[in-house]
Amino acid sequence: MPLVHQFLEASAALTPNKIALICGERYTYAELDRLANQVAHALCALGLERGDRVAIWLPNSVEAVVALFGILKAGGVFVPVNPATKPDKISYLLSDSGARFLIASGRNLAPSSALAELSPNLVAAIACGGPAPSYAIPWATLLTGPAPRPPHPGTIDLDLACLIYTSGSTGEPKGVMSTHANVAFAATAITTYLENVPDDIVINVLPLSFDYGLYQLLMVCLFGGTLVLERSFAFPAAVLRRIAEERVTGLPGVPTLFATLLQMDLDKFPLESLRYLTNTAAALPVAHIQELRRAFPRARVFSMYGLTECKRALYLPPEELDRRPGSVGIPIPGTEAWLEDECGQHVPPGGTGQLVIRGPHVMQGYWNAPELTAARFRPGRNPAERLLYSGDLFRQDEEGFFYFLSRTDDIIKSGGEKVAPKEVEHILYSLPGVAEAAVVGVPDQILGEAVKAIIVPRPGAQLTDRDVLRHCTQHLEPHLVPRIVEFRASLPRTDNGKQDRRLLREPCAASLA
Amino acid sequence: MTSAILQHIRSYILSNFLFSDDETLLDNHASFLENGIIDSTGVLELVLFVEDTFEVTVNDQDIVPENFDSATRLAHYIQTKLEASHAVGAPVP
Numbered sequence: 001m002p003l004v005h006q007f008l009e010a011s012a013a014l015t016p017n018k019i020a021l022i023c024g025e026r027y028t029y030a031e032l033d034r035l036a037n038q039v040a041h042a043l044c045a046l047g048l049e050r051g052d053r054v055a056i057w058l059p060n061s062v063e064a065v066v067a068l069f070g071i072l073k074a075g076g077v078f079v080p081v082n083p084a085t086k087p088d089k090i091s092y093l094l095s096d097s098g099a100r101f102l103i104a105s106g107r108n109l110a111p112s113s114a115l116a117e118l119s120p121n122l123v124a125a126i127a128c129g130g131p132a133p134s135y136a137i138p139w140a141t142l143l144t145g146p147a148p149r150p151p152h153p154g155t156i157d158l159d160l161a162c163l164i165y166t167s168g169s170t171g172e173p174k175g176v177m178s179t180h181a182n183v184a185f186a187a188t189a190i191t192t193y194l195e196n197v198p199d200d201i202v203i204n205v206l207p208l209s210f211d212y213g214l215y216q217l218l219m220v221c222l223f224g225g226t227l228v229l230e231r232s233f234a235f236p237a238a239v240l241r242r243i244a245e246e247r248v249t250g251l252p253g254v255p256t257l258f259a260t261l262l263q264m265d266l267d268k269f270p271l272e273s274l275r276y277l278t279n280t281a282a283a284l285p286v287a288h289i290q291e292l293r294r295a296f297p298r299a300r301v302f303s304m305y306g307l308t309e310c311k312r313a314l315y316l317p318p319e320e321l322d323r324r325p326g327s328v329g330i331p332i333p334g335t336e337a338w339l340e341d342e343c344g345q346h347v348p349p350g351g352t353g354q355l356v357i358r359g360p361h362v363m364q365g366y367w368n369a370p371e372l373t374a375a376r377f378r379p380g381r382n383p384a385e386r387l388l389y390s391g392d393l394f395r396q397d398e399e400g401f402f403y404f405l406s407r408t409d410d411i412i413k414s415g416g417e418k419v420a421p422k423e424v425e426h427i428l429y430s431l432p433g434v435a436e437a438a439v440v441g442v443p444d445q446i447l448g449e450a451v452k453a454i455i456v457p458r459p460g461a462q463l464t465d466r467d468v469l470r471h472c473t474q475h476l477e478p479h480l481v482p483r484i485v486e487f488r489a490s491l492p493r494t495d496n497g498k499q500d501r502r503l504l505r506e507p508c509a510a511s512l513a
Numbered sequence: 514m515t516s517a518i519l520q521h522i523r524s525y526i527l528s529n530f531l532f533s534d535d536e537t538l539l540d541n542h543a544s545f546l547e548n549g550i551i552d553s554t555g556v557l558e559l560v561l562f563v564e565d566t567f568e569v570t571v572n573d574q575d576i577v578p579e580n581f582d583s584a585t586r587l588a589h590y591i592q593t594k595l596e597a598s599h600a601v602g603a604p605v606p
Contacts, residue, residue, distance in 0.1 A: 059547075084549055107547075234546055234553040238577045260557075264573045415554065447554065470532030478552035 001157045001184040005072040007221040008033055009150070015198070015224055022246060023062050023229040029221075032066065037147035039070025043101065046124050046137075050075035050153045053097045053163060056208075057090060057104035059083040060229050063128045063139060064208050065217060067103045070142075072180075075153025076101075077160045079175065080209040084477040087111060089173075094119035097163055097175055097367060103139070106130025157181035163367050164211050166308040169409040171422025175367035176308045185360040186311035187219050189332045193315055194250070194276060194302065200225040201273075202250040203243055205233040205257070210417075211308050212280055216252055233257050240269040247273040251299075254281040254416025255288070259446050262291050272298055280304040280312070281416035282448050283404050286325045293321070303328050305404055309376060310361045310388050313337060314402055327401040335359025339396055340389075352395045352405060357388040410501060412441035414449050417479040424472070424480050428453060431471045433461030436491055440504045442484065453482035454504060456490060463487070518567070519588040525562055526584065530555060541584045556581060563587070569594040 002010070008029070011020065016030035027035075048054070054071045056078055058064040064080075071078040079097045081090065083105065094102065100123045102109075107130040112118050115125055115135045127136035161183050163175035202220050204227060206213030220227040228246050230239055233253075240261075243251065251274055253261075258279060277292060277299050284292075284303060292301055301321060305328035306312035314337065316329030331337045338346055339353030347353035358380060365373030365386070377386040393405040412419040421439035428437035436456035441449030453472075457463045465485035472481045492503035523539055530551050531538050545551045551559065559581060560571050569591065580590035 084552075232546065232553055234551075234556045235577050235581065237574050241574075241577075256553075268574055446557075466528075466532050473530075473532060478549065478555075 001181040003072070003155055003157060003180045004161045004183050004218060005036070005069050005150070007184075007187070007218060008036065008069050011221055011224040018198075018224065019226050020221065021062060021065060021227050021229060023060070023065070023227075025062070027062060029224075032062075032069070034147060035062075035066040035143060036069035036073055037150045038143045038145055039066055040073035040150050041145055041147050042142035043070060043074040043076065044151050044153075046101070048074050048076050048101060050155065051077060051159065052101065053077045053079050053099040054101040054103065055079040055081050055090075055094055055097065055099040057081040057083060057085065057102060057108055058128060058208075059105065060204070060208055060213070060231050061128070062229075063103070065229070068208070068217075072155075072161060073150040075151070075155050075159075077162060079163045079165070080214060081165070082207055082209040082477055083108065086475055086477065088475060089477075091119055093165060093173065093175075095121065096172075097165075100124075101126070103128065106132035106136070109133055109136050155180065157184065160364070162214075164209075164214070164308050167411065167418040167420040167423065168372070169411060169420060169422065170372070171420050171426055173420075173423075174369055174372060177364035177367050178311075179364060182311075182361060182363050183218065184222075185334070186332075187215060187222050189334055189361065190215065190312055190315075191219050191223050192333050193317070194278070196223040196225060196250075198224040200249045200275070201228060201246055202226070202252070203228040203230065203239065203246070203248045204252065205230045205239055206252065206254070206416075207232075211311055212252060212254075212306075215311065233260070236260050236264060237269075240264075240266070240271065243274065244270045249273055249275040250278070251276075252278045252280075255279065255284050255448050256415040256446055258284060258288055258292060262288060262295065266295050271296065274299040276300045276302060276318075278302040278304060280306055282413040283326075283328065289321065289325050305329075305402070307388075307390055307392075309363050309390075310357050310359070311363075312361070313355065313357050313388075313390065316401070320401065324397065324401055324403075327397070327403050329401060331357070331359070332361070335361055337402070339394055339402075347396070349396045349398050349400055352393060354408070355390040355392055355394045355402065357390060358385075362386055362388045412439075412449050412451060414441065414444075414451055415447045415479055419451055419480055424451065424453065424476065424482065427472060427475045428455065428468070430475070431463075431468065433458050433463045433467075435459075435461075438491055438499050438501075438504050439482065440501060442505060444483070447483075450483040451480065452484040452486065454486050454488055454491065456488055515588050515592045518591050519584060521566065522584050522587050522591075525566075526550065529558070529562075539584065543584075544578075544582050546578075546582060559587070563591060567591050567595065569598065 012029040012033035020029040021027040054076045102125045106127040125136045128139040157180040161180045165173040204216040300318040303316040305314040314329045380387045395403040424439040435458040438454045442452045444450035492500040494500045
């Protein structure tokens with residue numbers, strides 16, 4: 001398998017003058033490769049050693065792209081972090097990953113007055129733009145040396161390329177370890193079924209800290225296409241205008257993005273260049289699939305399913321969409337999947353069970369978390385092999401196509417993002433006046449599920465929903481902040497005294513508010 | 514007129530996104546998105562606020578950073594819309 005940064009190097013050798021990235025300005029493959037070489041040499045000069053973790057806490061930007069490839073070229077492991085991450089959580093991520101370097105926006109670094117305040121492991125922080133604090137090294141100083149060639153740290157494809165943090169039901173995010181071989185295999189399999197060609201122009205509005213967004217960049221470099229990188233989907237009309245201007249052929253999205261598009265007057269935008277749309281992160285309602293096909297008659301729609309622990313597991317070939325619109329398809333090329341019941345027995349087609357995944361895309365497990373790893377990644381048929389137990393319930397039809405039924409944990413999927421109730425509850429409990437708190441997902445037309453906080457105040461506490469929301473906004477990333485706050489006198493419990501999450505999701509007539 | 518609109522936008526943002534009365538938290542020129550003041554779904558809430566409060570119709574094509582990504586930009590956009598509909602002096606609650 002090629003190393004991940006060799007995707008960029010190979011395309012730079014083959015088509016040096018082709019536009020690789022459109023992000024404000026246009027960057028050719030040769031330019032990106034040269035910038036990444038400069039960053040790699042600069043990181044080595046700062047003391048980066050093979051296998052060191054380097055956190056990238058940046059919005060979607062050319063700096064994030066160059067940093068990622070530069071880290072890999074230097075032999076490091078990149079750890080992408082959502083730019084909206086709050087100080088408490090960045091400290092956790094830095095200390096959990098043991099990152100020695102941090103590349104961040106000046107604005108994100110500004111509140112920390114010293115490097116050690118962020119994490120004691122850090123050797124250096126590099127600031128991109130903004131009001132950077134004095135301890136930070138300006139990004140521009142990494143781009144000064146001549147660097148026609150990358151360093152030679154000796155990386156092989158069994159080495160880690162990245163740690164991608166994902167929310168789990170324990171509440172603490174876990175870093176999924178991906179080797180170069182894992183990433184290269186997954187990227188190759190996905191570009192194979194999408195039938196990507198160098199003429200493809202893909203627009204990415206998803207954060208590069210989210211594996212779905214990250215792989216858009218990696219895959220484009222692999223097949224030698226062009227990536228249009230946007231900050232977000234906050235301004236849908238601006239994104240549609242960009243699709244029209246740049247003659248974009250591929251639009252990866254999540255259900256919330258497509259639900260928003262379907263509410264717009266799409267006739268105002270010339271979008272006939274779109275060749276395919278992909279959806280993952282949560283299931284698209286069948287009605288939306290049908291509306292999308294009417295709105296984009298020239299585009300093929302791919303319904304897919306995956307989890308960070310294997311990147312992508314299933315995809316539905318678009319020609320099957322009419323026959324089985326509710327299915328997320330079959331295993332990606334070169335992999336297999338089946339269903340098992342609670343006793344670990346294979347469930348034949350027609351039945352329901354937990355999805356189990358086998359293939360070279362099954363990642364290495366969770367960083368520094370052997371017990372969690374052992375629960376999810378279990379021994380396979382051959383000595384060095386691991387099977388991935390997805391934790392999700394599926395049905396399989398007689399012809400082998402899979403249908404997602406439900407999760408087996410409490411994780412909420414809101415706007416395509418995973419929300420661990422425990423992570424939000426932990427912040428709610430830190431608000432004075434909260435006696436008990438529970439967080440559940442409730443149906444929402446645009447978000448799929450909206451985060452709802454249910455709070456039992458302490459006797460005499462004068463809490464308002466505004467107090468709760470202000471506290472959450474200060475301590476949580478935007479997608480984790482509850483949309484709804486409800487006060488109750490008590491929380492429903494099961495017979496053994498645990499919170500009854502099913503009853504919690506139902507509206508309560510006896511709420512206090 | 515624009516300053517009345519601006520003040521109205523400011524109090525809406527402070528109360529609905531920053532959950533605070535502290536006026537110093539919001540710079541009129543600061544990008545809502547870059548500063549994490551609002552997120553994607555927040556933009557849609559902002560559009561509804563503009564339509565309901567100022568009785569203007571916001572077209573999809575108008576929902577772009579040039580019009581919606583700071584208090585000043587939004588005030589300017591609303592002012593232009595009100596003038597275009599000959600409604601200068603129309604109710605600003």
